[in-house]
Amino acid sequence: MEIYMKANITLIPGDGIGPEIIREAKKVLEAVADAYDHEFIFTEIDMGGCSIDKYGVPLTDEAIEIAKKSDAVLLGAVGGDVGNSRWYDVAPNLRPEAGLLKIRKELGLFANLRPATLYPKLVSACPLKEEIAERGFDMVIVRELTGGLYFGERYTKEVDGVKTAVDTLVYNENEIRRVAKVAFDIAMTREKKKVTSVDKANVLDSSRLWRSVVEEVAKEYPEVTLEHMLVDNAAMQLVKEPRQFDVMLTENMFGDILSDEASMIAGSIGMLPSASLGEGSFGLYEPSHGSAPDIAGKNKANPLATILSAAMLLRHSLGLLEEAQRIEDTVEDVLDSNYRTWDLKSPGIKVLKTSQMGDIVSEWL
Amino acid sequence: MEIYMKANITLIPGDGIGPEIIREAKKVLEAVADAYDHEFIFTEIDMGGCSIDKYGVPLTDEAIEIAKKSDAVLLGAVGGDVGNSRWYDVAPNLRPEAGLLKIRKELGLFANLRPATLYPKLVSACPLKEEIAERGFDMVIVRELTGGLYFGERYTKEVDGVKTAVDTLVYNENEIRRVAKVAFDIAMTREKKKVTSVDKANVLDSSRLWRSVVEEVAKEYPEVTLEHMLVDNAAMQLVKEPRQFDVMLTENMFGDILSDEASMIAGSIGMLPSASLGEGSFGLYEPSHGSAPDIAGKNKANPLATILSAAMLLRHSLGLLEEAQRIEDTVEDVLDSNYRTWDLKSPGIKVLKTSQMGDIVSEWL
Numbered sequence: 135m136e137i138y139m140k141a142n143i144t145l146i147p148g149d150g151i152g153p154e155i156i157r158e159a160k161k162v163l164e165a166v167a168d169a170y171d172h173e174f175i176f177t178e179i180d181m182g183g184c185s186i187d188k189y190g191v192p193l194t195d196e197a198i199e200i201a202k203k204s205d206a207v208l209l210g211a212v213g214g215d216v217g218n219s220r221w222y223d224v225a226p227n228l229r230p231e232a233g234l235l236k237i238r239k240e241l242g243l244f245a246n247l248r249p250a251t252l253y254p255k256l257v258s259a260c261p262l263k264e265e266i267a268e269r270g271f272d273m274v275i276v277r278e279l280t281g282g283l284y285f286g287e288r289y290t291k292e293v294d295g296v297k298t299a300v301d302t303l304v305y306n307e308n309e310i311r312r313v314a315k316v317a318f319d320i321a322m323t324r325e326k327k328k329v330t331s332v333d334k335a336n337v338l339d340s341s342r343l344w345r346s347v348v349e350e351v352a353k354e355y356p357e358v359t360l361e362h363m364l365v366d367n368a369a370m371q372l373v374k375e376p377r378q379f380d381v382m383l384t385e386n387m388f389g390d391i392l393s394d395e396a397s398m399i400a401g402s403i404g405m406l407p408s409a410s411l412g413e414g415s416f417g418l419y420e421p422s423h424g425s426a427p428d429i430a431g432k433n434k435a436n437p438l439a440t441i442l443s444a445a446m447l448l449r450h451s452l453g454l455l456e457e458a459q460r461i462e463d464t465v466e467d468v469l470d471s472n473y474r475t476w477d478l479k480s481p482g483i484k485v486l487k488t489s490q491m492g493d494i495v496s497e498w499l
Numbered sequence: 500m501e502i503y504m505k506a507n508i509t510l511i512p513g514d515g516i517g518p519e520i521i522r523e524a525k526k527v528l529e530a531v532a533d534a535y536d537h538e539f540i541f542t543e544i545d546m547g548g549c550s551i552d553k554y555g556v557p558l559t560d561e562a563i564e565i566a567k568k569s570d571a572v573l574l575g576a577v578g579g580d581v582g583n584s585r586w587y588d589v590a591p592n593l594r595p596e597a598g599l600l601k602i603r604k605e606l607g608l609f610a611n612l613r614p615a616t617l618y619p620k621l622v623s624a625c626p627l628k629e630e631i632a633e634r635g636f637d638m639v640i641v642r643e644l645t646g647g648l649y650f651g652e653r654y655t656k657e658v659d660g661v662k663t664a665v666d667t668l669v670y671n672e673n674e675i676r677r678v679a680k681v682a683f684d685i686a687m688t689r690e691k692k693k694v695t696s697v698d699k700a701n702v703l704d705s706s707r708l709w710r711s712v713v714e715e716v717a718k719e720y721p722e723v724t725l726e727h728m729l730v731d732n733a734a735m736q737l738v739k740e741p742r743q744f745d746v747m748l749t750e751n752m753f754g755d756i757l758s759d760e761a762s763m764i765a766g767s768i769g770m771l772p773s774a775s776l777g778e779g780s781f782g783l784y785e786p787s788h789g790s791a792p793d794i795a796g797k798n799k800a801n802p803l804a805t806i807l808s809a810a811m812l813l814r815h816s817l818g819l820l821e822e823a824q825r826i827e828d829t830v831e832d833v834l835d836s837n838y839r840t841w842d843l844k845s846p847g848i849k850v851l852k853t854s855q856m857g858d859i860v861s862e863w864l
């Protein structure tokens with residue numbers, strides 16, 4: 135059976151190393167199109183710093199319309215090195231709520247999937263000690279992405295000269311149910327078939343509702359084992375015994391924290407893809423790492439997380455399972471042959487530039 | 500100069516291993532009283548499961564009154580192994596808000612201090628790989644303890660058959676200022692004199708207020724270096740390079756997650772004390788670990804975290820600096836002589852029971 139697929143893919147190169155890694159992922163997607171006789175039509179839009187420079191906002195409504203009309207979006211990275219600056223005071227229209235959070239909400243991307251896998255070949259990059267790392271791990275974090283503290287009402291008021299700031303954590307049953315289903319569906323495709331739902335049900339009302347809805351959903355999946363874990367304990371268990379996790383399901387803010395912790399434990403953040411999904415097959419795919427402005431433009435960045443994100447795009451949004459697997463297998467082959475980019479430099483390996491890594495994956499497909 | 504001190508100390512043995520570890524800490528405090536000619540008057544109160552059994556609530560108002568009238572409180576551990584159960588649905592009056600959160604609020608304990616130290620002798624207990632662990636680390640997390648999501652308004656409502664749950668994250672300037680001062684005061688007593696304030700200022704209004712108040716407070720401490728870090732990044736950096744932290748300052752929920760992650764990274768959670776402080780010298784001291792019901796009553800638990808908490812009590816609440824230091828030095832001596840409890844069992848060490856560990860620390864003082 136031959137499938138011919140014509141698909142519209144929106145590319146968002148973004149800032150920092152974004153354009154470089156997107157270029158390599160596009161190269162690989164073009165190689166897939168060639169090999170399997172598909173037609174991928176790419177449209178680029180601006181987002182982040184480059185959009186601010188051109189239009190004064192991190193994301194224009196026109197750009198969102200283009201993304202919405204396509205079959206899937208592949209994003210490089212947005213934002214500069216703003217961790218310590220006060221950008222949000224200076225210009226509220228530059229905040230993530232005008233960019234990243236806006237695109238998530240507008241495209242209805244309520245489920246963020248972040249695999250955290252310890253590649254056997256990359257044990258040395260893992261910050262955990264060998265006896266933990268060697269056992270390996272392979273988990274997917276499913277983070278709710280359009281609710282909770284990120285999207286609740288917030289304001290700062292001043293009474294008698296004292297400022298008070300308020301953020302609101304809101305979840306309704308439907309929001310919890312749909313993301314829980316995503317987690318259970320993924321668990322069904324995996325060997326262990328286990329969901330660990332993370333909350334703070336001993337304190338928060340939203341977590342108590344979360345827990346009860348997750349338990350309801352679990353009834354529809356009798357083959358899946360469900361376990362609940364408090365968020366503070368989850369932060370510990372990730373470090374202590376990451377192997378115990380298969381699919382971790384959690385709300386927006388907890389998911390932000392735990393998925394970053396999990397990526398770091400896996401060691402090679404340059405290897406980890408992610409997908410943000412809504413209803414239907416549409417999705418936005420991006421590497422788990424940031425825009426790394428310090429190495430931008432140097433042809434040094436690791437494009438593999440973006441290439442693996444492109445594989446997730448083929449699988450989830452276009453249903454091209456074989457093609458997705460082919461990319462993933464090729465990446466493993468390249469690692470097995472001891473090719474790495476600079477971030478995973480270690481004795482005995484061959485260091486490639488960003489563009490060389492994209493070339494080798496495309497050629498070996 | 501001789502100081503004679505008469506002090507009232509409230510003991511809360513609590514549940515699980517609580518009574519065993521409190522017994523040993525009391526032994527050590529009595530040895531200190533003997534050695535330095537102080538008089539410590541101990542009063543025990545019930546809290547947690549044992550209080551529920553007797554009075555139907557985890558903490559009675561009478562018990563709180565006793566604690567309030569004393570100079571300091573030493574707590575073992577409360578709560579059973581409830582991580583997976585639905586205790587909070589069955590009986591809201593058994594929730595932490597009727598116990599642990601109530602005592603924190605009623606006693607005005609707004610600053611929770613949790614040191615996370617990697618003892619050179621205990622590198623093997625650290626889950627991080629040797630090249631990170633060997634460099635060691637020594638940080639204190641200062642967590643705001645009576646505000647934020649834990650104490651904001653919460654409710655669950657049902658509209659047209661759909662339940663919605665709401666929790667509220669509230670901070671005012673004064674709450675932020677007083678806990679920030681605690682962090683900067685601690686930084687001033689340390690070598691590195693660095694405060695890392697953790698927030699999510701790119702999304703939350705409460706974090707933006709947090710950041711601006713912390714910056715104001717920093718102006719009063721020109722010798723202290725202040726750095727801001729986003730909470731997701733902090734969760735990563737703790738694993739990647741814990742050595743970079745000196746004093747970490749954060750709000751209640753982020754502090755809950757990060758302090759547990761930090762304890763786990765230090766490896767030996769049985770070694771880590773904590774202090775919860777308010778205005779003035781009053782404080783509540785407890786080990787960072789839980790009630791470990793699985794090993795309760797077996798004379799197996801590690802009492803050192805509680806003994807080190809008693810040292811913090813002497814220092815912060817009673818101003819007995821020399822006595823506190825003496826306990827801490829003795830604990831180091833005991834470790835140097837390769838005595839450990841069962842949790843830190845490793846080749847070449849001598850395993851002591853809970854009571855033997857209390858004995859040896861008291862005798863070697």
Ligand SMILES: CC(C)[C@H](C(=O)O)[C@@H](O)C(=O)O
Binds near residue numbers: 234702
């Ligand atoms: C930039 C920020 C708003 C964002 C988030 O917290 O969601 C980022 O940390 C992420 O995880 O994608």
Ligand SMILES: CC(C)[C@H](C(=O)O)[C@@H](O)C(=O)O
Binds near residue numbers: 600
């Ligand atoms: C039991 C729970 C409410 C508590 C908290 O989250 O504060 C605990 O995890 C802690 O850190 O002391």
